[in-house]
Amino acid sequence: MRKRLSKDERRQQLLDLSLVILERDGADVLTLATLAQEAGVTKPVAYSHFQSRANLLYQLYARFDQRLVDVTRQRVAGQARSLQERVHHVVALYFDCVRQCGPQYEAIVSALMAYPEYKDIRTDIRNSFVRVYRELFSDCDTDGCLSYRLVAIFGAIEEVAKATMENQVPYDQAVGTLERLIISALQEA
CATH class of the missing domain: 1.10.357 (Tetracycline Repressor; domain 2)
Structure with missing residues (x-):
């Protein structure tokens, strides 16, 4: 059984994955829905960390x-x-x-x-x-x-x-x- 990530670890994982998506597919494809899908988490998890696409981009x-x-x-x-x-x-x-x-x-x-x-x-x-x-x-x-x-x-x-x-x-x-x-x-x- 895999260890559940802490909130900060999940946030860092999502930021890291965001950069992978950005580099691979471009900024237009990077959305919270895409991020959630790629990370294997629900949309509410992505939204709880970043609230909006603009905030995700700002955090990056x-x-x-x-x-x-x-x-x-x-x-x-x-x-x-x-x-x-x-x-x-x-x-x-x-x-x-x-x-x-x-x-x-x-x-x-x-x-x-x-x-x-x-x-x-x-x-x-x-x-x-x-x-x-x-x-x-x-x-x-x-x-x-x-x-x-x-x-x-x-x-x-x-x-x-x-x-x-x-x-x-x-x-x-x-x-x-x-x-x-x-x-x-x-x-x-």
Whole structure:
């Protein structure tokens, strides 16, 4: 007899399975009914964990972002002392995340944008990363304009990462160029 999953274990199982469905069939196919069927549970079980398709998508998005934020904070706190080291970790970890889950992440965010309550999700993502970067680079705020520079930095990281994912820019060149650009922007004050 199989052990019954705890509520948290079931939730994690459903999130993991959601990513499998998303990768295999695309975001349009990912519904709570499809998820329940694939997981071998009833629809009420899926609905009790996520309430709506929009909330499921949001939970997937939040999971990706939180993992990246947690790893970045951990790596910078544990290994990065100089500005150059902190910048390197921020860029390298972001690019690693994009390479590992970029298409899934983009599909989730695009699907979320179809819901009125998430129409500003890209702005929310930017603001979230700017808050994290503000923590990591607070010592660079010598003129009170760090947040503005971090908005530009996030935009540069995001767009260059996309171009790299689309094979328009070689990875090593992208990382090196971004690191120099970010260091320059942070030291500009």
